[in-house]
Amino acid sequence: MKLLYGALLIAQAAAAASSHGTFASPGNDVRLKFRYWLPDASVDTDTVVKDIEEAGAIGAGGVELLGLYNYGGSLAPQPDGADWATYGFGTPAFNTLFKASLQSARNTGMVFDFALGPSQGQGVPAKTTDEGLHWDLAPFNVSVPSNGTYNGQIPGWETGELVSLVSARVVNTSTIVNPASSLFSTPANNATRLVLATESLVDHTDVISADGMVSLSFNVSEHYSYRLFAYYQYQDLVKNLDIYENTTGSIFDNGSYTVDHFSARGAQTTIDFWENYILNDTDIKALLQEVGRYGWEDSIEIKSNISWSPSIPDIFEQINGYQLRKFLPLMMYGNNNPGVQPSYPGTLECVLDSEGQGQGYVNDFRAALEKGYQNYLDTLSAWLEGLGLGYSAQVSYNLPLNMEVSINHVVAPECESLAFNNNIDGYRQFSGVANVAQKNVVSNEMGANLEKAFALPLSELLGQINTAFAGGVNQIVLHGQSYTGNYHETTWPGYTSFFMLFAESYYNKQPAWGHGLSDAIDYVSRNQYILQAGQPRTDIALYNGVSMTDPQLETLYPTDDLTKAGYTYTYLSPANFNISQASVSDGLLAPESPAYRAIIVTSDQNVTWAGVMQLQQHANAGLPVIFSGGFPGYYPNGESTDKAAVYAALRMLGGSQNVYATGSGQTASKLQQLNLTPRVAVHTNGTWYPVLRTDNSTDYLFILSRDSDSRGYLTVSSTKTPYLLDSWTGKRRPLLHYQRRGNTTEIPLHLAANQTVAFAFSNELWSEIETPYLHALRVPSNVLGYNYSTSGGLLLHRSTDPCDDCIFQLSNGTSYDLSLNSTSLTSHLRNWTLIAEHWEAPNNISDAAIQAVKRNTTHHLDTLVSWLDIPGLQNASGLGYYSSSFSWPPSPAYIVDGAYLTFPKIAQGIKVTVNGHDVGPLDFTNPRVDIGPYLTSGANEVTAIVPTLMWNYVRSIYDEIEISGIAPLLSDPLPDRVDNGLIGEVKIIPYVTTRYMI
Numbered sequence: 001m002k003l004l005y006g007a008l009l010i011a012q013a014a015a016a017a018s019s020h021g022t023f024a025s026p027g028n029d030v031r032l033k034f035r036y037w038l039p040d041a042s043v044d045t046d047t048v049v050k051d052i053e054e055a056g057a058i059g060a061g062g063v064e065l066l067g068l069y070n071y072g073g074s075l076a077p078q079p080d081g082a083d084w085a086t087y088g089f090g091t092p093a094f095n096t097l098f099k100a101s102l103q104s105a106r107n108t109g110m111v112f113d114f115a116l117g118p119s120q121g122q123g124v125p126a127k128t129t130d131e132g133l134h135w136d137l138a139p140f141n142v143s144v145p146s147n148g149t150y151n152g153q154i155p156g157w158e159t160g161e162l163v164s165l166v167s168a169r170v171v172n173t174s175t176i177v178n179p180a181s182s183l184f185s186t187p188a189n190n191a192t193r194l195v196l197a198t199e200s201l202v203d204h205t206d207v208i209s210a211d212g213m214v215s216l217s218f219n220v221s222e223h224y225s226y227r228l229f230a231y232y233q234y235q236d237l238v239k240n241l242d243i244y245e246n247t248t249g250s251i252f253d254n255g256s257y258t259v260d261h262f263s264a265r266g267a268q269t270t271i272d273f274w275e276n277y278i279l280n281d282t283d284i285k286a287l288l289q290e291v292g293r294y295g296w297e298d299s300i301e302i303k304s305n306i307s308w309s310p311s312i313p314d315i316f317e318q319i320n321g322y323q324l325r326k327f328l329p330l331m332m333y334g335n336n337n338p339g340v341q342p343s344y345p346g347t348l349e350c351v352l353d354s355e356g357q358g359q360g361y362v363n364d365f366r367a368a369l370e371k372g373y374q375n376y377l378d379t380l381s382a383w384l385e386g387l388g389l390g391y392s393a394q395v396s397y398n399l400p401l402n403m404e405v406s407i408n409h410v411v412a413p414e415c416e417s418l419a420f421n422n423n424i425d426g427y428r429q430f431s432g433v434a435n436v437a438q439k440n441v442v443s444n445e446m447g448a449n450l451e452k453a454f455a456l457p458l459s460e461l462l463g464q465i466n467t468a469f470a471g472g473v474n475q476i477v478l479h480g481q482s483y484t485g486n487y488h489e490t491t492w493p494g495y496t497s498f499f500m501l502f503a504e505s506y507y508n509k510q511p512a513w514g515h516g517l518s519d520a521i522d523y524v525s526r527n528q529y530i531l532q533a534g535q536p537r538t539d540i541a542l543y544n545g546v547s548m549t550d551p552q553l554e555t556l557y558p559t560d561d562l563t564k565a566g567y568t569y570t571y572l573s574p575a576n577f578n579i580s581q582a583s584v585s586d587g588l589l590a591p592e593s594p595a596y597r598a599i600i601v602t603s604d605q606n607v608t609w610a611g612v613m614q615l616q617q618h619a620n621a622g623l624p625v626i627f628s629g630g631f632p633g634y635y636p637n638g639e640s641t642d643k644a645a646v647y648a649a650l651r652m653l654g655g656s657q658n659v660y661a662t663g664s665g666q667t668a669s670k671l672q673q674l675n676l677t678p679r680v681a682v683h684t685n686g687t688w689y690p691v692l693r694t695d696n697s698t699d700y701l702f703i704l705s706r707d708s709d710s711r712g713y714l715t716v717s718s719t720k721t722p723y724l725l726d727s728w729t730g731k732r733r734p735l736l737h738y739q740r741r742g743n744t745t746e747i748p749l750h751l752a753a754n755q756t757v758a759f760a761f762s763n764e765l766w767s768e769i770e771t772p773y774l775h776a777l778r779v780p781s782n783v784l785g786y787n788y789s790t791s792g793g794l795l796l797h798r799s800t801d802p803c804d805d806c807i808f809q810l811s812n813g814t815s816y817d818l819s820l821n822s823t824s825l826t827s828h829l830r831n832w833t834l835i836a837e838h839w840e841a842p843n844n845i846s847d848a849a850i851q852a853v854k855r856n857t858t859h860h861l862d863t864l865v866s867w868l869d870i871p872g873l874q875n876a877s878g879l880g881y882y883s884s885s886f887s888w889p890p891s892p893a894y895i896v897d898g899a900y901l902t903f904p905k906i907a908q909g910i911k912v913t914v915n916g917h918d919v920g921p922l923d924f925t926n927p928r929v930d931i932g933p934y935l936t937s938g939a940n941e942v943t944a945i946v947p948t949l950m951w952n953y954v955r956s957i958y959d960e961i962e963i964s965g966i967a968p969l970l971s972d973p974l975p976d977r978v979d980n981g982l983i984g985e986v987k988i989i990p991y992v993t994t995r996y997m998i
């Protein structure tokens with residue numbers, strides 16, 4: 001039995017490994033995906049199929065199908081000619097398209113994800129009487145007359161079902177300001193803040209007559225007044241596809257209703273719809289089982305007065321041991337959707353006059369919401385798993401909840417570059433619990449840059465992707481791929497999501513689509529192969545016990561001491577300690593993944609009694625616990641009666657074994673003092689972010705150099721044989737230059753700004769076939785590169801440039817002087833011919849299905865400058881066909897064996913040939929390639945095809961563009977034009993080859 005189980009596990013592991021493919025050629029399961037926007041289900045099926053196939057052809061592993069419907073109709077109503085009732089989500093027309101999409105994924109071997117509903121996927125078509133639809137809690141209040149008698153109907157009567165009527169004595173009234181939001185263009189506005197006497201809260205819910213009348217009297221005085229608060233739950237029938245029609249005579253006439261996200265009942269409404277209207281087609285069900293991966297939901301964008309579900313009062317009482325009703329006045333401010341309603345937290349904020357102002361009750365309310373939300377997630381997860389699929393969702397980070405407690409409730413948790421502002425620390429807050437719960441995929445909706453439609457360079461996108469990788473993300477879903485065909489009231493370049501408010505439309509109308517995007521996709525996918533291998537190894541856990549996640553995902557650990565030293569860290573909420581994998585053994589927290597070596601609690605954290613007890617247990621079990629900057633504060637629950645006990649427990653913990661204190665920003669030095677060195681120590685004049693994964697016997701290391709060109713070295717805690725993995729070409733080579741020191745490997749590095757490098761450390765993979773016996777301890781600066789093969793040995797390429805220290809030393813101690821008696825033969829390519837292929841709108845701009853109308857102009861360039869500086873190209877978009885030539889060899893007097901060709905940094909892609917030979921993909925951040933094999937004596941021709949961004953051209957026809965019935969929504973003035981083309985110097989760097997048998 002046990003043996004069989006073992007064999008099964010091995011078989012499962014093998015299946016997982018094979019679906020990952022290889023580093024050189026990652027499987028579709030680990031490749032980048034596109035979010036694919038369907039305008040509505042009336043669009044041409046063949047075009048959708050062709051779009052999906054084209055995505056696969058340029059290297060995408062799959063698509064995430066999403067019926068956008070003008071963002072559910074919220075940015076613009078359906079255009080003339082559209083019929084969103086007939087072509088709505090889950091209609092027969094939709095299912096036909098859905099099935100065809102699934103078939104095209106199957107035919108191309110791609111994987112398939114799908115939104116669970118239209119727009120953000122937060123609801124489905126339903127009857128208005130469905131109890132699973134979204135609930136709101138409406139607050140009302142009225143002042144009690146100054147004679148102290150309230151006789152009459154309670155405020156808001158008949159708004160919905162009364163949840164509670166509460167009275168309170170008001171001890172102070174002031175005006176506060178709700179902030180403006182630039183993202184949502186919402187203005188600042190005033191609200192009122194009431195301080196209520198703590199002991200004065202009284203629940204009168206049970207004394208209200210059937211017609212809503214009460215008779216209440218209060219002991220008033222001239223010093224204080226009383227107020228009545230009434231709360232009603234009701235279904236606001238808010239929609240994620242906003243139409244009212246009478247076309248079909250079915251539920252589709254009303255579009256799609258947002259469901260309750262704080263109950264299993266809400267999830268059931270979604271499930272019932274799928275079962276009754278989509279999965280009743282057995283072909284679809286079978287196809288989903290074959291190629292489907294994730295049912296998906298976007299970030300929660302539901303607006304309300306107060307986040308609510310009828311299930312909340314019971315959950316609240318169950319987990320907190322007292323009733324919620326009396327405390328609802330404390331919940332009516334900032335508990336709706338802080339992420340999308342930043343300027344509208346409420347018009348009235350109530351706090352208590354006791355210490356802590358009643359925050360303990362708010363914390364308990366949020367804990368109840370979290371539990372309700374987890375019921376929602378668990379129900380959808382279980383249903384999808386029953387179908388052989390998984391649930392991927394952007395977990396709660398807009399809501400007034402701590403996302404970290406719920407991330408482990410979905411198979412593939414997803415974050416996003418937009419809401420997380422590309423902040424590595426924000427990503428670390430997301431990935432910690434995912435790693436502990438051993439979620440193999442941490443997904444990211446990537447590249448929805450505001451006001452960057454058609455103007456987001458791939459180089460910038462890759463910088464964002466690498467930043468996400470550095471924070472623990474390992475799956476990119478690009479935002480997004482656009483439908484290429486015609487649509488109602490839509491001109492060229494076609495249906496553009498969010499009316500151009502956000503980047504980007506990836507499709508064949510983008511010049512980069514066929515000329516560079518596939519290189520970027522392969523590069524990202526190979527990095528995902530590495531970052532999805534095995535399990536992560538993270539040095540440090542940071543304690544993060546917040547009441548709600550900051551919607552801006554601001555940095556929590558403010559100093560750079562950990563990063564500077566190479567310590568990797570992620571955040572854990574105290575609730576995450578209850579996950580079964582979060583045990584301590586051998587001094588490691590969550591020893592299988594990510595095997596934290598210490599936990600740090602900063603002084604700006606707040607802790608509960610339970611939290612301190614967990615830390616105490618961890619310390620007792622052998623995990624180092626470090627207080628940074630002093631003891632943390634107190635995290636209140638309910639009446640906050642245990643404050644003194646929490647502080648006493650903290651003092652006790654502070655005196656325990658394995659517990660240490662250090663100053664703020666001094667954690668790294670404390671860790672070093674405790675001999676807890678980073679697994680990958682970083683020594684650099686820049687900022688390097690290591691990500692380490694362990695897969696059986698192989699360790700994978702990914703390094704991002706952010707922001708600047710930088711030098712230095714890594715000290716890796718491994719003595720396995722290091723290999724270089726080139727994510728651009730897929731090639732793997734034994735690493736030439738490193739030092740062994742004790743049980744570490746020291747690797748010198750020079751990285752360009754935003755460059756990444758990847759290594760594998762292994763004694764088992766590849767060891768016999770391609771590993772030399774020796775490596776180099778010293779490599780002079782004039783060595784440009786090398787090739788190695790067991791039969792051919794090491795071929796070193798050294799330039800004719802002078803070197804300072806010219807000694808090449810092997811690990812057996814042998815040294816060679818590599819200085820050359822030559823002047824530098826490096827040259828710059830000049831006299832370029834540029835044929836600009838202009839990609840433009842058709843004469844009939846209403847024909848959006850045209851890729852582009854193309855025409856050429858020819859330009860002679862002595863030096864390579866931006867298209868903004870070339871007459872006739874300022875407003876151009878398309879392809880630049882650059883060509884130039886040089887003669888070879890460079891000097892009759894000196895024999896050279898080959899040359900490197902280098903390009904300036906690449907913004908949007910490049911395809912290079914030398915004498916007609918494709919030189920392969922180039923690293924955008926440091927484009928250089930050995931062209932030795934392609935050189936001939938005499939004239940040698942270099943060509944480069946360089947795609948542009950579309951923006952400058954799109955900007956020039958902006959006034960003519962119509963999308964689904966309206967003009968695009970970019971703000972006035974339009975964003976500036978952008979640079980295009982090759983800008984800078986192209987160099988030929990000749991080299992001399994020397995062979996060493998090592």
Ligand SMILES: *[C@@H]1O[C@H](CO)[C@@H](O)[C@H](O)[C@H]1NC(C)=O
Nearest residue numbers: 144145146147148149150151
């Ligand atoms: C108290 O004041 C209110 C409002 O002025 C009035 O309607 C009510 O009759 C008064 N009640 C008593 C008992 O004086």
